[in-house]
Amino acid sequence: MLNAANTVNSKMAYTQAAYSQALSSSAQTHYLLPSDKTIVAHWQPAILLNLMCNSLANEEAIALSNKLLKGTRLFYSDFSKTNLFISPEQFQRFIVNCNATPNQSDLAFRFGQRLLPGHYGDFSHGLNQVNSVFAAAELIQKCAHVFSPLLTPKVNVYATELTISFYSSYGCGNSHRFVCEAFIFAIKNWLEQQLGRHLPWQFEFNYTAPEAIENYEVYLGDNLKFNRPVTAIRLPIEYAHSSWQVSENFTLPCAATPVSLLNLVRQLLRNNIQANPSLEWLAQQLDISPATLKRRLKACNTQFRDLLSEIRLEVAVELYQQQHFSSDAICQYLGFYDESNLRRFFKRTTGQTHTQYLALT
Template sequence: MAMPTGYDCDTRFIAAHHQPAVLIDLALSRGIDNHQLLRGSGLFYEDVIGGQARISPRQFLTLIGNAQRLLEADDSSFLFGQRLLPGHYGEVSHALTHACTLQQALEQLQQFRALLSPLLTPRLLLDERRAYLYWTDNCGIGNQQRFLTEASLTAVVAMSRRLSGERLPWRFHLAYPQPRHVEQYWVHLSEQLTFASQMTMMSLPLEYLHKPWPGASATAGQVAQQASCAQLESLGWPGSFIDQLYDHLYANIREPLNLERVAQSFEMSPASLKRKLHKHGTGFQEQLDQVRKHVALYLYQMKGYSNDEVASYLRFNDTTNFRRSFKRWTGLAPSSLRQLFQS
């Protein structure tokens, strides 16, 4: 049976009056000319306020690049993020607003990612003590990676604070060196920061997932969730093609995986899969290595596996070969990772 496909970087499905309008309004509030802001995006301001225009991830990324260049401010991504969630995106925003707990909100963020987070995919992991939220690139975001990362982290922090009524004790790991504007991270996120980590993610103690949120309406939330499911069904997919590939690789990571086998699962030729990935600025080996890296880090840090156990889980017959591969994925030997997720 064919794997479900998802949207591509050139699929026009993002409502221009939703997340793009949030960024447009931020730029306009700082005196940016809308013609300069929208240049090269294939979008006109009249289209946005008309409420019918749909743009592709690639067009949205052009808009973001323009905004970064024209705003020239270290706080732009954080201010954008503060306005993103729950948002004003119709029923899906109502569903998020009436989430009864943080866990329900994060599950909705994952379920409705095409509507709430169309450029970066949120993924939730739990262990015995903590909840971890991390993001994966789902459409080839390229130079906008850090801007979108800062915005996504801020969006979840601001949403959880607004809906819970308290500042939650989030900790953050960032997969890039400390930037010069670190004070923006202190103001908008937390001082609990670790830069140059292997993954970008945020975490907090598990008990905060289940604390009831004071302003929630379970009935209104359920109605809005049903309407959001119908909207997602009308799109024909829950996420991007890169999402589907990640999920397939993750679910089958212990099986022999290569370009030919995976292409067959998606009922396409290896050449077609290769072209599709190239269009998104990536390749099969890069995607496979990313999933192997994420699984290995999970097994090391959350399950306490040894080198031999991780190598065996990932079907490496030779531990030396596994260590060599792990260093290629991460730049580090497995023995260097023991402090990775500790503050």
């Protein structure tokens, strides 16, 4: 058994002040960058390290740990330090290394199984006191920086369904699929444990179906869609207020914290999508130069043009699916000259025309 991981529970006694200080000292003005050290190493990184080395003798565990930490500028011995924080870049590299280990095709799901309610201070205490699916989703959204540092959830309530959409906080790159699998299964697994029954989820992923699709079917079921504009879980609205008994009332913990640059950019683009925002306009909103913005987006494994297309596609699908807009109304809302222009946008972005793609929603 890995000694460092055996100390995880004792390291969970982080003071909220230490965590808040790390967030505030790392924040660049009003947003966080991939290099900012804001992730508590003894929370999820240590859980993953323990999962990888759980059955090994101490010397073997140390050797494997240092191998898995290659490229992160971290070592096994670092996990014995108090108040150790790592950056999203370091955590993502560690995930990629773990995921590349042979015979670990369901590693993300097994990791997700360990994440909730967790030992995350106020968040875990609050999660143990919520009493419905909706209340849990609301808390997870509010405290995303604690439970889901690499993937930002957004809760929406529509007339017919509750949706939780997930956005990469720092541009996960090669770790994106792993992160989606882990955190989505963590939420599904914990909520169903609380209720004592399965729920009729629908899962959508913004990437192609993996070769090991059987893992998705085992852990998530068969109501799966891939190549969608946004990774999301959907639940019929009548299940959103499914509840269970708790021992005491609570108030939502977790004070608001700085958002990541990527999430802030998405928010600005979405709120101004009808104005056809430009790179120069966006840089002005962030009070940085266009060149600096390009450089920081590149560090998040993306670029302005791709983000703008992602937001347009997401909004178009939402308008069609939730508000039943016609093609002409979508064109008008998003500033496309005509339906042929909209068709070319969908063909370029998804490989299908808008009528083909929207028919799958």
